[in-house]
Amino acid sequence: MIHHILLTTAVIIFATCHKTTLSSPVKGIYWSENQIFPPSSINTSLFTHVYYAFLFPNNLTYALHVSDATASNASLFALIASTAATRASFIHSTIQVSRIFGFDGIDLDWEFPRDSNEMNDLGQLFHEWRLAISADAVATRRPPLLLTAAVYFAVDFFLSSTPPHKYPVDSINQNVDWVNVMSYSLRGPWGNVTGAPSGLFDPGRNISVSFGLQSWIQGGVVPEKVVMGLPLYGMTWQLQDPNVHGIGSDAAGPGPGLNGAMAYFQVVEFNNQSGAKVAYDVETASVYSYSGSSWVGYDDPLTVTVKVAYAQALCLRGYFFWAAGFDTSDWKISTQASRAWILA
Ligand SMILES: *[C@@H]1O[C@H](CO)[C@@H](O)[C@H](O)[C@H]1NC(C)=O
Ligand SMILES: *[C@@H]1O[C@H](CO)[C@@H](O)[C@H](O)[C@H]1NC(C)=O
Ligand SMILES: *[C@@H]1O[C@H](CO)[C@@H](O)[C@H](O)[C@H]1NC(C)=O
Ligand SMILES: *[C@@H]1O[C@H](CO)[C@@H](O)[C@H](O)[C@H]1NC(C)=O
Ligand SMILES: *[C@@H]1O[C@H](CO)[C@@H](O)[C@H](O)[C@H]1NC(C)=O
Ligand SMILES: *[C@@H]1O[C@H](CO)[C@@H](O)[C@H](O)[C@H]1NC(C)=O
Numbered sequence: 572m573i574h575h576i577l578l579t580t581a582v583i584i585f586a587t588c589h590k591t592t593l594s595s596p597v598k599g600i601y602w603s604e605n606q607i608f609p610p611s612s613i614n615t616s617l618f619t620h621v622y623y624a625f626l627f628p629n630n631l632t633y634a635l636h637v638s639d640a641t642a643s644n645a646s647l648f649a650l651i652a653s654t655a656a657t658r659a660s661f662i663h664s665t666i667q668v669s670r671i672f673g674f675d676g677i678d679l680d681w682e683f684p685r686d687s688n689e690m691n692d693l694g695q696l697f698h699e700w701r702l703a704i705s706a707d708a709v710a711t712r713r714p715p716l717l718l719t720a721a722v723y724f725a726v727d728f729f730l731s732s733t734p735p736h737k738y739p740v741d742s743i744n745q746n747v748d749w750v751n752v753m754s755y756s757l758r759g760p761w762g763n764v765t766g767a768p769s770g771l772f773d774p775g776r777n778i779s780v781s782f783g784l785q786s787w788i789q790g791g792v793v794p795e796k797v798v799m800g801l802p803l804y805g806m807t808w809q810l811q812d813p814n815v816h817g818i819g820s821d822a823a824g825p826g827p828g829l830n831g832a833m834a835y836f837q838v839v840e841f842n843n844q845s846g847a848k849v850a851y852d853v854e855t856a857s858v859y860s861y862s863g864s865s866w867v868g869y870d871d872p873l874t875v876t877v878k879v880a881y882a883q884a885l886c887l888r889g890y891f892f893w894a895a896g897f898d899t900s901d902w903k904i905s906t907q908a909s910r911a912w913i914l915a
Contacts, residue, residue: 676717
């Protein structure tokens with residue numbers, strides 16, 4: 572019954588948008604530097620693009636520093652984007668590093684520009700980056716490097732207390748191949764009630780995948796430059812009362828897993844070993860499980876199928892996952908997503 576409602580919703584929307592994508596679809600996955608899951612373990616037949624995460628700019632030269640450190644520094648990106656000279660150093664370095672190490676493109680993960688000045692600077696950075704990438708393609712007689720960016724779940728920061736600031740949509744349309752919309756981690760154990768971390772819908776507050784993706788399109792970015800983010804992980808909470816276990820139940824901090832997060836394969840293990848109950852929530856089109864006072868909100872092959880249909884209904888370019896190594900060892904979600912993406 573519940574499955575039927577979810578799939579029907581997706582099918583109806585899909586029918587309104589049939590003549591889609593001229594460009595080939597994007598099925599991406601980020602691989603984050605780690606010792607456990609080497610890049611050679613990635614089943615590359617399931618993906619069109621694999622992102623290496625992360626390289627950081629040096630804070631004196633603004634050139635990429637090849638290391639495995641992991642934390643993005645919004646202040647440093649703001650500084651780099653703010654003058655022509657610092658932008659040039661950074662851009663030059665990104666192209667050089669990409670060519671030396673044989674990457675096909677560059678993905679910017681600036682989390683996040685904090686005001687409209689920084690958004691303008693980001694637009695200027697994309698513009699100069701595109702010019703440099705085009706010049707490099709001519710000089711090297713090679714296909715131009717791809718230029719993409721990981722971005723906030725919505726086109727503007729409508730939840731923030733600072734004045735609303737919007738991404739530079741014109742510059743994105745002109746200069747960027749596509750944006751990877753981080754439509755996940757929308758809720759987590761930092762909140763005091765359980766919730767869908769990457770719910771397709773949110774009847775209460777617009778903190779949803781659908782609202783975010785639509786804001787990108789209504790905000791002016793062409794749909795074929797929008798790629799939907801999918802989490803291969805769940806968020807966990809500790810229920811205040813084990814008998815009150817729906818979406819929006821009172822919680823007292825993180826549940827099982829590292830800092831209240833679990834890879835999808837760990838959620839599957841947890842469900843199996845604890846005998847957790849699994850429930851689909853129609854209003855958010857999400858899945859959760861609970862056992863005792865432990866509560867996990869996540870995506871599974873079914874919810875991902877609905878999201879992929881939704882993304883195609885909006886004529887989006889594709890989807891991407893965070894992150895490699897979090898799916899089951901037989902790639903259940905990644906395989907399902909790849910199959911669900913119907914070629915136009
Ligand atoms: C990789 O995925 C493809 C497509 O689903 C599948 O046919 C193949 O068996 C997978 N390979 C491995 C090693 O999992
Ligand atoms: C650059 O980073 C180093 C190491 O994190 C720090 O000690 C130094 O103060 C930073 N310098 C600038 C100019 O931000
Ligand atoms: C981030 O970069 C800014 C500008 O270089 C620097 O002042 C700040 O110390 C850095 N913060 C961290 C955590 O490295
Ligand atoms: C939970 O958080 C909301 C919003 O931050 C706040 O209004 C509410 O009082 C909090 N409830 C509890 C039980 O802490
Ligand atoms: C959600 O977004 C819609 C459309 O922008 C708006 O009309 C509505 O007021 C928003 N709801 C909330 C709770 O912010
Ligand atoms: C579930 O757990 C049992 C024992 O705890 C184990 O034998 C079985 O292989 C597990 N199944 C899956 C799908 O993990």
